[in-house]
Amino acid sequence: MQKITTFLWFDTQAEEAARFYVSLFKDSRVDMVSRYGEGGPGQAGKVMSVVFTLAGQKFHALNGGPLFTFTPAISLFVDCRTQREIDRLWRKLTDGGKESRCGWLTDRYGLSWQIVPSGLGQWIKHPAAMQEMLTMGKLDIKRLKAAAARKA
Numbered sequence: 001m002q003k004i005t006t007f008l009w010f011d012t013q014a015e016e017a018a019r020f021y022v023s024l025f026k027d028s029r030v031d032m033v034s035r036y037g038e039g040g041p042g043q044a045g046k047v048m049s050v051v052f053t054l055a056g057q058k059f060h061a062l063n064g065g066p067l068f069t070f071t072p073a074i075s076l077f078v079d080c081r082t083q084r085e086i087d088r089l090w091r092k093l094t095d096g097g098k099e100s101r102c103g104w105l106t107d108r109y110g111l112s113w114q115i116v117p118s119g120l121g122q123w124i125k126h127p128a129a130m131q132e133m134l135t136m137g138k139l140d141i142k143r144l145k146a147a148a149a150r151k152a
Contacts, residue, residue, distance in 0.1 A: 002057070002058045005058050005059065005060055006057075006059050006060070006076075007059075007060045007061075007062070008059060008060070008061045008062070008070075008111065009061075009062050009064045009068045009070075010061055010062065010063055010064070010109060011063065011064075011065055011066045011069075012046075012063050012065075013063070013109055014047055014049065014050045014061035014062060014063045015030075015033055015047045015050050015061075015063075016109075017061060017107075017109045017111070018030050018050040018052040018059075018061055020108075020109075021052065021054055021059075022052055022053070022054065024054075024089060024092055024093070025054050025055040026055065027053070027055050027056045028052070028053055028054045028055060029052065029053050030050060030051075030052045031051040031052055031053055031058075032050070032051040033047055033049075033050050034047075034048050034049050034050075035047055035048055036048045042063065046063065047063055048062065048063060049061060049062045049063070069110055070106075070109075070110040070111050070112065071112075072100070072104065072106070072112040074112065075104065075111075075112035075113055075114050076111065076112070076113045076114070077113075077114045077116065078113060078114065078115050078116065079116065079117075079118050080115060080116060080117055080118065081117075081118050082141075083117070083140070083141045083142070086115055086116075086117060086138065086139060086141070087138070089113075089115050090105065090115050090138045093105055093107045093113055093115070094107070095108065096108030099137045099138070100112075100137065101134070101136070101137055102133055102134065102136065102137075102139070103115050103116045103120075103133075103136070103137075103138070103139040105137075115138070115139070116139055117139055117141045117144065119141070119144075119145070120133075120139070120144065122148070123144045123145060123147070123148040124144075124148075125148075126147065126148040126150075128147040128148065128150045129144050129145075129147040129148035131147070132144055132146075132147035133147075
């Protein structure tokens with residue numbers, strides 16, 4: 001069993017979000033859906049929590065109501081090997097969501113994601129690549145590599 005698990009608080013969309021997220025990644029599934037019983041605190045029969053796995057990583061989600069919402073201070077960081085993977089995830093996660101800068105986005109449920117290429121950490125050591133990244137929303141591997149190869 002995983003020792004530390006990310007716990008996500010949704011208003012009412014925990015199951016919908018979990019099913020959407022598992023559709024995006026291999027080795028992903030909804031593991032368990034639990035419902036409120038007669039004793040509350042939610043309406044009996046409505047989804048209370050969802051346990052799901054994304055790319056082998058376990059998550060818990062709760063329909064806890066509108067008291068708490070997500071902020072960009074916490075994000076899910078996705079290491080992508082290809083531009084095709086970046087493009088696919090960016091397109092799907094921004095559908096109903098919002099693009100931001102430097103590979104960040106907020107999905108339709110308000111959860112922040114960073115969709116980044118595997119080599120980003122090395123490339124942005126070069127000032128030109130860092131400056132190039134700062135101009136981007138969705139990250140572009142070719143542009144970042146080219147900038148990192150330039151003499152600063």
